[in-house]
Amino acid sequence: MDIFRHRLIGLPALALLISVAGCSSADDSATVAVPSPDAKTAGMCRELHEVLPKKLDGRSRNDPGPRSAYTAGWGSPAIILRCGVVRPPKMIDPEVARGADPNAIGGGVNGVDWLMEKQDDGTWRFTTAKREAYVQLILPKELSGQADSARVLAEMAASVKKAIPTGIASMT
Template identity: 65%
Template structure:
């Protein structure tokens, strides 16, 4: 194949590439559908892989759409509406004695269907929930304006099945 022929093929593909870039830029699932992949130890990674296999196809009525980059440690439903990350670090507020006494109104502990959570309201109005009393930390972010109870109810069974009760390292 000569160079001229190769250039022609590349140039012919440019309009299609430009159209894809413009379409992706207009999409509602552009850079919001990403999630940082945690770096847990080997034990937590194994538990997180088990969780990934146990997760439901739908959460709070939304279909599963995993964020980029693809990983067994992250999952998503409804684009960026609900994002799960498994194997995250323990949140600092989880061990702060002021939180345990209810002094921090933006960090509240509670349970849903047998799974204990630390709830934190974020500056953007979204909520972040992190499991407590499990051998790996699982974080669930719920976008502003969404009722989080449906997500936590739908995820509880998979978390109980895959992540045993205990204290994460």
Template identity: 60%
Template sequence: MNLSRHRHRTVFGLPALVLLITMAGCSSADDSASTVVPSPGAKAAKLCRNLDQVLPSKVDGESRHDPGPASALTAGWGGPAIILRCGVTQPPKMIDPKVPVGADPDAVAGGVDGVQWLMEKRDGGGNRFTTANRLVYVEVTVPEGADNSGALIDLAPAVKKAIPVGIAD
């Protein structure tokens, strides 16, 4: 009788062990990106969902692999990932009247294919770009070594199509 109880534990333990090994293979050791999901108002969230529907499958030659947690407000391509977040708050460097954009060497304004961007250098490398003069702020982070212009050129048509020109709330 002890033997059959032991077999039951062994049979029950084997699937649990397989599950544990499988989960360990998918743990944080992989290159999955994660990001903070913005929390815009209803109007901005609707525009962001529209943007998500027209985003390209490839950016700078990299395939789309969205970061976690899953959201229509975020998207990602490649690894290290180019990350897009829609509905972010206005960057402080766009707000502070004491710091004109041209006066800060780490913040540069420019346009790519009809979309205006504020570029900020990120601590640890890479750049952050935030749309200007659109009804919703869209942020794109490009890791060090990736092609900034390639990413923005690939994303500009979707931004132009889904996020109208205007002043964000």
């Protein structure tokens, strides 16, 4: 009788393990930290969210979780946009301005200036400069080439120019 009882206890534990494993996701669904912009920046970010392209670099819009007017995504692995981020420290670093940091450079594409930072994992992070809100794009390793990056930034330029005025963003 004791052997039979142990087998019965083991079955529910096995079923629980299988159900938990079945709930885990093996897909590339992105999850991103949602920025917390001030009220002025939040309004610009909501406007940007409304004018973002449905496709970016041929990738369909697939917003990450948690859903927010401050984040967007395209494709899988995803190109991720975050609006209302804090100013990157390298944006005011004199070494970057002089071009001394090969992993952080400034440049413009179609009338939008960006701080371009290569990350340790091979991705690229682009943050708008000379705009009233900081907008960040993160490109997966698959789009790490210069032509890929330029194409994505060129496609994003119209939306950024429409929603985020030129100027100086708040210091946060």
